[in-house]
Amino acid sequence: MKKIFGRPRSLKPTPTHYCPGCGHSIVHRLVAEVIDEMDMRGSSIGVPPAGCAVLAYFYFDIDMVEAPHGRGPALATGVKRVLPNHLVFSYQGDGDLAAIGTSESFHAANRGENITIIFINNAVYGMTGGQMAPTTILGQKTTTSPPGRTPLLDGYPVQISEILAQLRGAAYIERCTVNSPAAVMKTKRAIRKAFQYQMDNRGFSMVEVLSPCPTNWKMSAVDACKWIDEVMTKEFPLGVLKDIGTKETGKEKKS
Amino acid sequence: MQGNCVIGEAAIRAGCRFYAGYPITPQNELTEYMAEHLRKAEGGVFIQSESEIAAINMIAGASAAGARVMTSSSSPGISLKQEGISSMAACELPGVIVNMMRGGPGLGNIRPSQGDYFQATRGGGHGDYRTIVLAPATGQELADLTMDAFDLADKYRTPVMILADGMMGQMMEPVVFRKPKPRQYPDCYVLKGAGDGKSKFIRGLILDAIEMEEHNWKLARKYDLISRQETRCEIHEAEDAEMMIVAYGTAARVAKGAIRRLRSMGLKVGLFRPVSLWPFPTRELRELSEHIKHFIVFEMSTGQMLDDVRLALQGFANIDFFGRPGGVVPTPAELSNVVSRRYPQKDAYVDRFLRFKVVEGPFGP
Ligand SMILES: Cc1ncc(C[n+]2csc(CCOP(=O)(O)OP(=O)(O)O)c2C)c(N)n1
Ligand code: SF4
Numbered sequence: 001m002k003k004i005f006g007r008p009r010s011l012k013p014t015p016t017h018y019c020p021g022c023g024h025s026i027v028h029r030l031v032a033e034v035i036d037e038m039d040m041r042g043s044s045i046g047v048p049p050a051g052c053a054v055l056a057y058f059y060f061d062i063d064m065v066e067a068p069h070g071r072g073p074a075l076a077t078g079v080k081r082v083l084p085n086h087l088v089f090s091y092q093g094d095g096d097l098a099a100i101g102t103s104e105s106f107h108a109a110n111r112g113e114n115i116t117i118i119f120i121n122n123a124v125y126g127m128t129g130g131q132m133a134p135t136t137i138l139g140q141k142t143t144t145s146p147p148g149r150t151p152l153l154d155g156y157p158v159q160i161s162e163i164l165a166q167l168r169g170a171a172y173i174e175r176c177t178v179n180s181p182a183a184v185m186k187t188k189r190a191i192r193k194a195f196q197y198q199m200d201n202r203g204f205s206m207v208e209v210l211s212p213c214p215t216n217w218k219m220s221a222v223d224a225c226k227w228i229d230e231v232m233t234k235e236f237p238l239g240v241l242k243d244i245g246t247k248e249t250g251k252e253k254k255s
Numbered sequence: 256m257q258g259n260c261v262i263g264e265a266a267i268r269a270g271c272r273f274y275a276g277y278p279i280t281p282q283n284e285l286t287e288y289m290a291e292h293l294r295k296a297e298g299g300v301f302i303q304s305e306s307e308i309a310a311i312n313m314i315a316g317a318s319a320a321g322a323r324v325m326t327s328s329s330s331p332g333i334s335l336k337q338e339g340i341s342s343m344a345a346c347e348l349p350g351v352i353v354n355m356m357r358g359g360p361g362l363g364n365i366r367p368s369q370g371d372y373f374q375a376t377r378g379g380g381h382g383d384y385r386t387i388v389l390a391p392a393t394g395q396e397l398a399d400l401t402m403d404a405f406d407l408a409d410k411y412r413t414p415v416m417i418l419a420d421g422m423m424g425q426m427m428e429p430v431v432f433r434k435p436k437p438r439q440y441p442d443c444y445v446l447k448g449a450g451d452g453k454s455k456f457i458r459g460l461i462l463d464a465i466e467m468e469e470h471n472w473k474l475a476r477k478y479d480l481i482s483r484q485e486t487r488c489e490i491h492e493a494e495d496a497e498m499m500i501v502a503y504g505t506a507a508r509v510a511k512g513a514i515r516r517l518r519s520m521g522l523k524v525g526l527f528r529p530v531s532l533w534p535f536p537t538r539e540l541r542e543l544s545e546h547i548k549h550f551i552v553f554e555m556s557t558g559q560m561l562d563d564v565r566l567a568l569q570g571f572a573n574i575d576f577f578g579r580p581g582g583v584v585p586t587p588a589e590l591s592n593v594v595s596r597r598y599p600q601k602d603a604y605v606d607r608f609l610r611f612k613v614v615e616g617p618f619g620p
Binding site: 042061064075106 | 318
C-alpha cells in the first residue's frame, strides 16, 4: 500500500503540550514538512523562544539551541555566521519578538541576516497566562488589560511585519494564518519560500502566522479561528509585505 | 602594544573566530582591533552588535555552532550581558568575556576602577552559577591569560571572564605572544546539524524540578572541580614579610611600586596577588597567614575582594583595608603612606573572630 501521509522525519514522535486548537502544533508540523521536503533535516538548526514553544527541542528532530526570552535572532545570527550553509531559524511568539526582543529582531532584519524568523502572533502572552502583548488588539481583554486594551493606557497594536518590511535588509516577509485548511497550505508555501530565500542567500526572511490561542482568548477552537478572520486580520492584514523577488542576483555569500 | 589590542591579538592567535561587541569606553580599541584583524583571519567573523545583550547572545550562538568566541565591554555593558552569561553557564557554552572596568555604579565615569569584583566573582547574573575570572596585571599577562581563558572555557564548557580595567586597557607595554595550545573541544558538544544521525539540543531550561536539581548539582560539581584545580596567584617578597598587601590587577601594580618604597624604608612588606579571582586562591592565602599576621587589602573599590580575604583568613590575622572607589588610581606614594602608618600596629591583638578596619581613604575614617 502506498503511504500518502505520515509524520515528518523532522518531528519526533512525541505528543506536544500545546492546548487543543493552538496554532503552535500546526506550525511546528509545517516547518518540519518543509525541512523534509527541502531535504535539510541534517543541516538545520532551530532556535526556540521563551514562550509556549519553549520545549520545541522536544518536538523537532533537528539540532536546536535555546535562547533567552527575545534573543533568538541574535543567537541565530551567531549560529548562521559560523555555519553559513545551514538552514537557521528562530521561532518566536509576539511577546518574544515584538516586546522584549524588538531590538534583536529589528537589527537582524536590518543587517539582512540570512536567517528566517517564524513569528507566531497570537495577540497575547500565552505561556505566562494571557497577559497583554504588543500585538493585543484594541478592545481585547487580557489579564493585564481587563477592561480591554485602550490606546490611551496601553498604546496601539504593533505591526511588526510592516515595520520590518521597511528595512532594506529584509528580503521576504509574509503574514499568514492557520485557521483553515487553505490558510494552512498557504502558510506552508510561505515558510518554504522564506527558507528558500535564506538558502539562496537573499537576506532576512520572516513568516508571521496569526495563530489561535483558544485558552487565553477564552474561546472555543472554532470561535478562535473565526475571531482571526473577523477581528485579527483587520488589524493585521494578510499578505506579502516584502518580497525582493526571486529573479535578482544575490547568490554571493555574506561573510 | 596597547593593552586592549594585546587581548585582541592573543584571542585571534588562540583561535577566536567570532567576536561580537558594542562600543563602550575604555575598551573600544579592542572592538576596533577585532573589526580590523579578526575579519582578515581565515573564517573570522566580526559583528558590531546593536547592544551588549545581542552581543553575548551572538557569541552564545556561535559557540553552540563550535567556534571559539569572545565579546568585550566595560561595566555598564557587562551588566547587560549578565542575562546571557547566566544562560551560557546554564547551557554549558564556552566563551570569553572581557570586562575593562570603569568607575561607579550606573553610568559612573570612564576612569579605571575595580568596582565589578562582586558582579564578576559571584556569578553576576541570576541563578546558581560561577564564572571563571582571571585578573591580569601586566601587558604580558593580558596576552597569556587571554589564551588561557579560551582553554579554560573549552575545558570546563563555561564562560570565562578577563577582568581588567581602563588603565590596563590603555597601557602600552611590550609583549611576547606564546604559541597557543591546540584546541581541545570534542565535537560532541557542537551543533552542526543532525546530518544522518540523531539530533541534539542545547538548553538550560529544565521544567522538571528533579532534573533541574540534577543539572544544578552537575554544575556545582564542575565549579567545585574548578575551585580545586584552577586557582592562581602571585606571591611577591613574602619570605621575610611582616605585612602583606593583597591586591589584584592595576592595584597590584601600584602595590609593587609601594613595596619598593616601603622596603627601602626598611619595612618588610610583601604582596599577595590573586590572578584567578574566582576561584579565589583561598588556600594559598591562608597558608601565608601561618607566619604573617597582618594583611592590608588594597582595591580600587570600597572593599569587595576584602570579603574573600576575610573568608580565607577567618580571623587568624589582622586585616586592614584601603580603597579609592571613584575611578582614581592611587599612587605608590599614597599607598606606601597608608601602609607605613599601619605597619607599627602589626603586632596588635589578633582576634579569633573577624577583625578588619577601614583605614584612611581621602574621605576617611
Ligand atoms: C527575561 C524574561 N522575562 C520574562 C519571561 C517570562 N515569559 C516567558 S514566555 C513570555 C511571553 C510569551 O509570550 P509570547 O512570546 O507571545 O509566546 P506565546 O507563549 O504566546 O507563544 C514571558 C513574558 C522570561 N522567561 N524571561
Ligand atoms: S496558551 Fe495559547 S499559545 Fe500557549 S499552548 Fe495554549 S493555545 Fe497555544
